[in-house]
Amino acid sequence: MRSAKEITESLEIAKGLCEGKTNESWNARKAGRVMAELIAHFKKKEIEEQYDRVQIIATVVISKEDIDDIMVSALEGGITYWVDKVEPRCGIEFDFASDVISKGGSILIHDNEEDATYELTKAKLLQGIRMYAEQPKNNDIFEVIDRELHIDCGMVDAEVADAIIQYALFGEIIYG
Known part of the structure; x- marks a missing residue:
């Protein structure tokens, strides 16, 4: 427009x-x-105007695998245009950096645009998912399984993962 x-x-x-x-x-x-x-x-x-709308509050079930899948999408393409360095911070064993968040660790993410480093935790990532879900056009990543709302990680592409990470770190979309 x-x-x-x-x-x-x-x-x-x-x-x-x-x-x-x-x-x-x-x-x-x-x-x-x-x-x-x-x-x-x-x-x-x-x-x-022909339709009425109601706002609902819904609970989304998010598994450790969902968190890992979102992080893979983010780290392997979603955030690479504004991030130049990712450093896992944890005292736990992990095979991939994408596994750190779901295991309770954190990741330092260096923003090459602002030359700043931010810490991503599981709590922040969950907040990013919530903020993404609250956007009116962003409900396409959810599915109902056994009467519960879940993330359909097949719908979480690099763009969606990028948005989730930006909401988690900045509280808004800054890039892209």
Whole structure:
């Protein structure tokens, strides 16, 4: 969607076209695109207004394997565009860095964009999952199994894992 300023400018151009004040084809094309976007926006709003919505609170079951899978997706591609170093911190044995969080350890993550290091813990990761789930369009990673809500890790790709880690570390999406 365009900014309010762009929409206002385009509406002024469209008004001028309707009043015959301009005949520039570029302005007509620009106004036409904005009008099409506005029509689509308001049609969507009209459809949305036909339905009521309720907010629910749901509990999601998250297994150690789910945590490991999310971490694999994050470490093998999801966060690599803004992270240049990952250092496990724990007094436990692990085979892979992706296993550290589920075993109660933590990982130091170096943000190469800000030249800062953050500590990721299991509690922070779970908070990141919660924050991701609270976004209106982010419920596609969940499935119901035996009347309980679970993460479908097959739907947790690099982009989703990146978002979860950013929510866990920053409380918001900063990159991407």
